[in-house]
Amino acid sequence: MNDWIAFFQQVMNFGPQIMAGLGNTLLLAAIITVTGLVGGIVVFYLSLSHNRLCRKLTEGYISFFIGTPLIALLFLMYYGLPQWGVRLSPLLVAVIGFTMNVAAYNARYLMTAYRGLDQDELEAARAQGFSSLQVFRLITLPQVLRLSIPALSNQVILNLKDSSVAFLIQYTEFFAQVQDFAVRNFQFFKAYLMAGLVYLALVSVIVIASRWLERRLILPGVRPL
Amino acid sequence: MVLLQTRNLGMEYDGKPVLRGIDLDLAEGELKVVMGPSGCGKSTLLRCLNRLVTPTSGQIIFRDEDVTRPDTDVRALRQRIGFVFQNFALYRHLSVLDNVTLGLRKLRGMPLGEAVERAKHELRRMDMVEHHHKYPAQLSGGQKQRVAIARALAMDPAVLFFDEPTSALDPLMSREIINVINQLRRDNVSMLCVTHDLFLARSVGGRVLFLDQGVIHAEGDAEQLFGNHSDPRIRAFFSQEAGNQ
Ligand SMILES: Nc1ncnc2c1ncn2[C@@H]1O[C@H](COP(=O)(O)OP(=O)(O)OP(=O)(O)O)[C@@H](O)[C@H]1O
Numbered sequence: 001m002n003d004w005i006a007f008f009q010q011v012m013n014f015g016p017q018i019m020a021g022l023g024n025t026l027l028l029a030a031i032i033t034v035t036g037l038v039g040g041i042v043v044f045y046l047s048l049s050h051n052r053l054c055r056k057l058t059e060g061y062i063s064f065f066i067g068t069p070l071i072a073l074l075f076l077m078y079y080g081l082p083q084w085g086v087r088l089s090p091l092l093v094a095v096i097g098f099t100m101n102v103a104a105y106n107a108r109y110l111m112t113a114y115r116g117l118d119q120d121e122l123e124a125a126r127a128q129g130f131s132s133l134q135v136f137r138l139i140t141l142p143q144v145l146r147l148s149i150p151a152l153s154n155q156v157i158l159n160l161k162d163s164s165v166a167f168l169i170q171y172t173e174f175f176a177q178v179q180d181f182a183v184r185n186f187q188f189f190k191a192y193l194m195a196g197l198v199y200l201a202l203v204s205v206i207v208i209a210s211r212w213l214e215r216r217l218i219l220p221g222v223r224p225l
Numbered sequence: 226m227v228l229l230q231t232r233n234l235g236m237e238y239d240g241k242p243v244l245r246g247i248d249l250d251l252a253e254g255e256l257k258v259v260m261g262p263s264g265c266g267k268s269t270l271l272r273c274l275n276r277l278v279t280p281t282s283g284q285i286i287f288r289d290e291d292v293t294r295p296d297t298d299v300r301a302l303r304q305r306i307g308f309v310f311q312n313f314a315l316y317r318h319l320s321v322l323d324n325v326t327l328g329l330r331k332l333r334g335m336p337l338g339e340a341v342e343r344a345k346h347e348l349r350r351m352d353m354v355e356h357h358h359k360y361p362a363q364l365s366g367g368q369k370q371r372v373a374i375a376r377a378l379a380m381d382p383a384v385l386f387f388d389e390p391t392s393a394l395d396p397l398m399s400r401e402i403i404n405v406i407n408q409l410r411r412d413n414v415s416m417l418c419v420t421h422d423l424f425l426a427r428s429v430g431g432r433v434l435f436l437d438q439g440v441i442h443a444e445g446d447a448e449q450l451f452g453n454h455s456d457p458r459i460r461a462f463f464s465q466e467a468g469n470q
C-alpha cells in the first residue's frame with residue numbers, strides 16, 4: 001500500500017510533463033481523426049469516379065497504405081527526408097503519416113457501406129436532375145456515414161491508441177512521458193499499468209460518444225453494418 | 226400540341242440493340258402506356274427519354290427542342306420530367322417531407338418555408354400530408370409510391386414517367402396508385418407509363434404501345450390490343466399476362 005502512495009507522489013511530481021504528454025496525445029488523435037475522415041471521404045468520392053484510371057489510383061492508394069506499416073512511413077519522413085534536406089517537425093510528420101493511413105482505412109469502410117446502398121435511390125436522384133456531386137453530398141454520403149458509424153468510431157479508438165507510435169519519432173506524447181517517468185523513478189510496472197488505464201478511460205469516452213451518436217442518427221428500419 | 230416525340234430512336238448496350246426505330250408521340254395532357262415482355266427495353270426507353278442513358282441513334286424532341294444534341298443541358302431536361310420508379314426509390318435517410326422538399330431547395334433554390342408549403346400541398350394531393358414527419362421505412366408500399374409521386378409533382382414537371390409503378394404492390398395498393406393516376410389524368414398531367422399490369426392499363430385508359438425486343442409492334446386502345454389481335458406475339462403476351470393476374 002505504501003509503495004502505491006509513494007508512486008502517486010512521484011506521479012504528482014511529474015504531473016506537468018504527463019499532462020503535457022496527454023495534451024499532445026489528444027491533439028494528435030483529434031487532428032488525425034478529422035483529417036483522416038475528410039481524407040477518407042475524398043478518397044471514397046474518387047473511388048466512385050467514372051474514370052477508370054482514377055478508380056485504379058484510389059484502389060492502389062488504399063492497398064498501399066493499408067498494406068505498409070505506418071512506422072515505415074513515419075521513419076521515412078522523419079529520418080529519411082532530412083537526407084534530402086527536408087526537415088519536418090514530429091507533429092507534422094505524424095499528422096501527414098497518420099492522415100494518409102487513416103484516410104485509407106476510412107475510405108475502405110465507406111466503400112463497404114456503399115455496397116449496401118440502394119442504387120435505385122441514387123438513380124432517382126440523378127433522374128431528378130441532381131449533379132453527381134449533389135447526389136454524393138445529399139444522398140450517398142449521409143447514408144454511408146450513418147452506416148459506417150461503428151467502423152469509423154472504432155477507427156477513432158485506433159487513432160488514439162496508435163498515436164503512441166509517434167513517440168518513436170520524438171513526438172512527446174503521453175506514452176513518451178510515461179516512459180520517461182518510469183525510467184527516472186524506476187517504476188516500470190505501475191507506470192505502464194497506469195498508462196493502460198488512462199487509455200482505457202479515454203477509449204470508454206469515445207465508445208459512449210459513438211453509441212450516443214448512433215442512437216441519435218439511427219434511421220427507423222435501417223441497421224448499421 | 227406535341228410534348229415529346231422520338232424519331233427513329235435507337236439504343237445499344239455494347240453493340241447489342243435494345244431499342245430500334247422507336248417513333249413515339251406524346252401530346253400535352255396525354256397519357257400513354259407502354260407494355261411488353263420483360264427485357265424488351267421499356268425501362269431503357271424511359272431512361273433514354275430523360276437522358277439517363279444516351280441513345281445511340283435517332284432524335285428526341287422535347288417541346289420543340291432536340292434534346293439529343295450534344296450541347297443539351299440534361300440536368301435541366303431531367304428537372305422537367307418527373308420519374309416514378311417500381312421500387313419507390315425514396316431517400317431513406319430523409320423524412321417524407323424532406324424527400325419532397327430536397328429538389329425544391331437544392332435544385333430550385335427555394336427558401337425552406339416556401340418549399341415546405343409547396344411540398345405539403347403535393348402531399349395533401351396524394352393524401353399523405355399527415356405522414357409528412359415519417360421515414361420511408363415506416364410507410365406501406367402504396368404510401369411510399371404516393372410520396373414518390375408527390376416528390377415528382379412538387380418539381381412541377383412537364384411530364385411524369387412511371388416505370389412499373391404497381392409491380393411491387395399488392396392489388397389493393399395498386400388500386401390506390403391507379404386512382405392517383407386517374408386523378409392526375411383529370412388534372413391534365415402528361416404521363417408516360419410503362420407497365421406489365423393489364424389491370425392498370427385498362428383502368429387508366431389511354432393509348433397502349435406494345436414493345437417487343439426493342440421495337441414498337443402495335444399501338445391502340447387497351448381493348449383493341451387485349452382482344453384477339455392479329456399479331457400472335459401480342460396475343461401470346463396479353464393472354465399470358467391475363468393468366469398471371
Ligand atoms: N446497363 C446495361 N448494360 C447492358 N445491358 C443492359 C443494361 N440495362 C439493360 N440492359 C439490357 O437491355 C435490355 C432491356 O432492358 P430493360 O431494363 O429496358 O427492359 P425492361 O423492358 O424494362 O424489362 P423489365 O420488364 O424486366 O423491367 C435487357 O436485355 C437488358 O439485359
Ligand SMILES: [Mg+2]
Pocket residue numbers: 267268269388
Ligand atoms: Mg424495367
